[in-house]
Amino acid sequence: MKRSLIIIGGGMLQLPLIRTARRMGLSVIVFDMDPDAVGMKEADMAVRMSTRDIDGCVREAKKLRQTIQVHGVITAGTDASRAVAAIAGALELPGIRYSAAEAASNKVLMRKTLRRHGVPIPDFYSVWSLKEARDALDELGCPAVLKPAENMGARGVIKIRSREELQRAYRHTKKYATTGELILEEYMEGPELSVDALAWNGQIRMTGIADRIITNEPYFIEIGHNMPSALSPAILAEAEEVMKAGMRALEIHTGAGKGDLKVTPKGVMVGEIAARLSGGWMSSHTFPLHSGIDLYRAAIRIALSEEPGDLDPVHDFVCIERGMLSAPGKILSIEGIEAMRAVPGVEEVIITKPVGSVMQPITSNIDKVGHVILRGRTLAEAEASAAAAFAHLQIAVDDTFSVDWKQVEQKARERFGESVCWVCKACDGTNCASSVPGMGGVGSQASFIDNSVALSEYKILPRYIREFVTPQTGLELFGRHLEHPIMIAPMTGATTNLGDAISEEELARHLVQGTRETGSIGWVGDGASINKYHSIYGVLKEQDGFGIAILKPRADTDALLQRIDEATEGGFVAVGMDIDAITFRTLALRGQKGMARSFAAIEELCRRTSLPFILKGIMNPDDARAAVDAGVAAIVVSNHGGRVHEELPGTARVLPEVVAAVAGRIPVLVDGGIRSGSDVFKMLCLGANAVLVGRPAVIAAVGGGLPAVKVLLQRYAVELRQTMELCGVLSLRDAGPSYLKRIKEPGESSSGAAGSSSKDRTQAT
Template identity: 40%
Template sequence: MSKMFEGKGVVIIGGGRLQLPVIEKAREQGAKVIVVDRNPEAPGVKKADIYVPSSTMDAEATAELLFQIAREKQPIHGVLTVGTDASYTVAVCAKKLGVPGIEPEVALRATDKHLMRQTLRQARVPVPDFEMVDTYSRAIEVFERLGGDCVVKPVDNMGARGVRRVSTLEDLKEACDLAFRYTRSGRILIEQYIDGVELSIDALVIEDEIVITGIADRIIEYAPYFVETGHILPSQMPQEVILSGLDVFQRGVRALGIRFGAAKGDIKVTPTGSFVGEIAARLSGGFMSTHTYPYATGVDLMENILRLHLGMGLGDVIPKRSWVSIERAIIPPLGIVENIMGEEEAKAIEHVRDVIVEVKVGDRVREPQNNLDKAGHVIVCAPTFREALHASHQAVRAVKVDTKPLEEDIVNVSVVLERARTRFHGQCFVCPDCDGVKCRGMVPGVGGVGLGTGFIRAVERLRRWDVVPSYLHQASVVDLRTHFLGMELSMPVIPAPITGAITNLGGAISELELARAIVKGANQAGVFGTVGDGATPTKYRIGIRVILENFGLAIPFFKPRMDNAMIVERMLAAEEVGAIAVGIDVDAASFVTMEMKKQSTVTKSIEEIASLMEKVKLPFILKGILSPLDAKLACEIGVSALVVSNHGGRVSDATIAPVDALPRIREVVGDMPLILDGGIRSGWDIVRALALGADLVMVGRPVMIYAVGNGVAGVRYYLENLKREFRKALSLVGASTVEEIKRKKDILYERL
């Protein structure tokens, strides 16, 4: 039986992992494959019939070598690339060989970021305001003209290498140095920062027809850098967002003159419109065109791009199914890789298609700054978004890359705390002991309302319990793991939901950065995160976005707004992005910052709570319970868990301390999971809480301080340090597991 490309000679520019699928497809269908790459050890080189040792960026030299091969060894019928910015080399080679392709000047417009933006702006396709510079002094002028919130990037590199956001002049020099390091031409671009959701769009182009072959949500993290930590295909954004991004992408493709082959766009969609980030004359990298789109739709894009470049026209591009595929990066803690486990376990998980580990034992793991700084990837595909999400986070958690931190990777606590103190501008004093004394009455701010005694008492009452140690036992190996709502946690600690970055934290950090730091830092420490609702009516969307970015590994807590329809809207949004559960801060029925923003909150009847629970299929949590009667009513309607909390003393300074309410509530709820929120500051505090009846604890202000001081790394460090303290405390009371400490009621002695 003849094969589709029998007798055809095809050149693939690039022999890396991203080009491997198209190389394999060409060989599978009988083509003679010529691979161009300067690295003879590239994986695609080993699959080649003919290897050409030439740089993928050296268009003229590569074209001359291929011309000689075509004349002397193997006729060439097509030239292409996938997933790398070699479209100019492809165009030059195609023209030299007389095979299908775009004009070199078109490819140049789709490669050089400055030329691309000039072309798009002239065609009235929206792009951020920008200028190209080649000196630092000129960069300062442009930075100030653009208003001080900018992105600095090389004009001629890909994969987010050398790209950084800059908000202050102090950071501009470092950002420029980084961009100059990654540019081949000595030119860098400074453009206005645009905040919005990001879409990745793929298309095949033939005879001016743009055939869309994938629209995905890009997950971008690790500010001030732009690291794509995954994508979700198809996009889960509202239809109006997708259509807005699609319109700008298609206009951009036409303006650049891409009339044949492929086009790939990164598009930002904001409330005021869509903007082109990048448009390239190729199919996307990042496993979208090669893996997630084919998995989700059954359409073979590698076969189709080969057909196009071999002059055979498009094949079948009609989707065979509408599944959801997710690619997610594996990013372990910083340090030297000591052990890699769980690959086979991850591959065995239902809906997991690929587990790709890029690192080996002995490699150095650094904080990601671009799309190459990742330890690996998992790719899943399932009939529904929720199934795909669940499989993706199962797979990522199964792959364990253990690292040993180097001295330079260890967080300098004094530096982090001083940085946080400076950024708070007096809204938080970053006290050595976060006990509520110095910030009493600071609401707005981080203190307790009124005289601040609600906050102060939560800490004091927990500490009145002295712990009786035990040294004659065999609990030297301690297992801190526990389970909650069917998920395994590395310890019984989660961050509390925190919002109000502007109102309460004095603008020390943006709301998005705060939520990202808390959720991602918690996830990296092996627990799930939480996000809050906030007084501003639209603020909940930030939390929803962060839940989506972190593949559902967070729980949102919403305010008890007077209009139940607003609560339902928020809960359904959380369910749509795969949240673990949803919760309501019932104690925010009277809340200063809500009143300041004229947002009405009220107490809710148990019937209203039951009605709200029926609106979602997720586990349902009530936060702010201090009354045994309230707890009993919640039990009767099937609430999944309760958070015993006085809202950090920010609702009233007259309420009972959470730790005093905890034993009374445990008496009436039986085995219902209870989370204690209030005053937890150490591993010993966790021991106290569990021995008094809690299953988990929440920590609020200290997590917030470390988020402001050092982002994701700060939160991860704080929680890991708390984990170390808790492990030591468990051992010193003779308990080897979390369940065992819950049974040791005799280890506490109450000071009167």
């Protein structure tokens, strides 16, 4: 009759343990809450029960004993040691006491137990609230580490480098705290070791010590490990003694112990010790490949009250594991796996996140697509095999799929700080955190505010009795086809205006690449600093010149011409000038001066380049006519987001007059207060060929990077199509003032109709 073994957990990490038990001729009983777990399908008997429900696990085990004899209970790779200990105690099977399993599961209890027995650990505090965390940080100082008292896989573990980071870190960690309790401890500097050990009949035997490769600060992501450790024999001997002392203190006397140890300037210290076999494919793969020892077989024998067998290595290979990472988003395809498996030295490629999985930003060890196990005669040989294998790997993701806009806004708030931008629910200037420099407008913010107010005075008039239409949002502009008319306005000053919430290169790259990948064109500025444009132009060149450079109207004409020439040589889509920035405050702060240009000077600038030349900042119909006559390829109606003067009107108020003055001879673009696809539609109805969006795109870039920028533009484009469909508007050319109703202000005597607009606006140059 077969002996029976209960295995707690049926996930992928338990699968090697289940298969080992079956090869040993045992009848395998798997407990897991998920009936579709891979291990449940390979079990001789599957019991649907949460591994965290201790009472439930004991109850089901006792039921089993009524019909069959259970000979042992074990787990691997998951924090189920309390369930194992409880079942062992209830069924009188080999194992540790429940109190020992509890101390090995709760990091606060663990620390207290280890400290009581003199085992070296970092200083620590139990934390239940943000106030307690602040008080503890005052005692510990920075850097420190905050982690859930109970969880695994580095979930919720985060480094705190300054007191300002505490609140954000607390929110992050609290999400992963299964009991609500956290632990704040001093940061341990130095390399980290992963240690496996077996204990039986008063003996403790190390069964593997590996170097952990940790990255992605402030998180602690293990991207792989190397077996054996490359540290000195003296350090490894010290680590072995600390591990043994920790297991004895925690009363792990029967079964497996898994330790994370830090080699600090003070000596080897315990990060944590768990009463189980390790996960991360060390006990199941790299140690057996390194040594020739079947560690799972040995652990199972101990769980069955037997001797573990011979634990002396039969060979000494170098074995490593490397994690497969992907960008956040929905996995569309994973290619190159078979080619990876064919690389000499590759022992196994394990996929843990199949196609269709949604990957979040990497903050813990569970955020991996898979793992590669490799073996070589030397570490260099194994690492060379890893490099060759990963050269074949291609993971395609839809990086917009996992963007949570609330999280984007929250992260942007944190990165901006109190003095730059509060990321208000309505970005309309009425409650702005800053002026200029900063994200706000000048003075009373009146011009900034009026951009939104002017748009809000127009309401949309739908038409329902008509033929069905499928709106088309494409257009031709500057010789390029765009999928939609929504572009990102030129924004610079990552230090001056954004408080270093993002680097200048990152900002430009996210905005330009985001618009390009969503079917539009990104615009960049040259900044107030004299040499900043070099890095910004560099980003445009990375994108094959697919962007538009708008330059400050510098009094130094030679500097202006140099920028125009470099844009021409770079093959940019277009180049132009912020004609309204002649008194811009940030120019003065950087020792630069702006200057208005005459009609002749504008003509000369247009002739200077073979690229389309754009004037941005037009608010007056006379300027619009002059720009057309001077040879300008397009104009942008803009009050610079209310950042040049507080008494300029909202752009929606002047756009119809400017469009009428241009009379369809060149495209007219507009920015100012656009916060939705409906706003885009209003501007199109008022005569614009396309629009530019400013502050929301910066918030997206700071809070969510490239994916968030793309999500923002896609959302506006979808809203635009929905609004066009509501009104029965087939193409952008068909949008006109008859689809708008202007809501009169108190005392206003003008008619409620929108201003005139050219119906045959030119959409190509």
